[in-house]
Amino acid sequence: MCTDKLNITKPRSALPMTYNANQYSTIHQKANSILKRDIHDLQVIPSLAIKLLRLTSDNTNRAAELSALLVSEPALAEKVLSNVNSTVFSHDQKIKSFKQAIKILGDSEVRKIGIRYKF
Numbered sequence: 643m644c645t646d647k648l649n650i651t652k653p654r655s656a657l658p659m660t661y662n663a664n665q666y667s668t669i670h671q672k673a674n675s676i677l678k679r680d681i682h683d684l685q686v687i688p689s690l691a692i693k694l695l696r697l698t699s700d701n702t703n704r705a706a707e708l709s710a711l712l713v714s715e716p717a718l719a720e721k722v723l724s725n726v727n728s729t730v731f732s733h734d735q736k737i738k739s740f741k742q743a744i745k746i747l748g749d750s751e752v753r754k755i756g757i758r759y760k761f
Contacts, residue, residue, distance in 0.1 A: 690715055694756040698749040708752060709740035721759050722752060 693711055697704050712719040719740065726743040727736050737743050744752055 690718070691757065694753060698753040704749070705741045705744045708744050708749070712740045718756055718759050721755050722747065725751070725755055 690711070694708075697707050697711065712722060722740070722743050723737065725731075726746050727733070731746060733746075737746065747755075
């Protein structure tokens with residue numbers, strides 16, 4: 643994260659008229675330098691995470707759509723199945739169905755697993 647600070651607290655139109663074009667240019671160059679340097683620190687949100695958040699955000703039952711998403715992402719599917727089959731949920735038999743896993747875990751838990759997996 644950048645620690646440089648620009649000492650501009652007013653919008654450009656409110657700056658005193660005593661600033662000349664060179665001073666504006668210097669401020670503009672400094673701002674661009676900061677932005678270019680910090681852009682590399684931004685994380686891209688994977689499309690899978692966006693889909694997962696969309697499917698689990700409105701609390702409607704979308705087990706079929708979530709199952710299809712899990713099928714398209716085997717590593718995430720493995721995480722979901724290993725969580726549902728962990729000793730925390732202690733079932734008599736191993737859960738192998740994504741729909742059943744989603745039903746047991748709930749959308750919120752599937753979302754948490756997906757976010758932890760992708761970030």
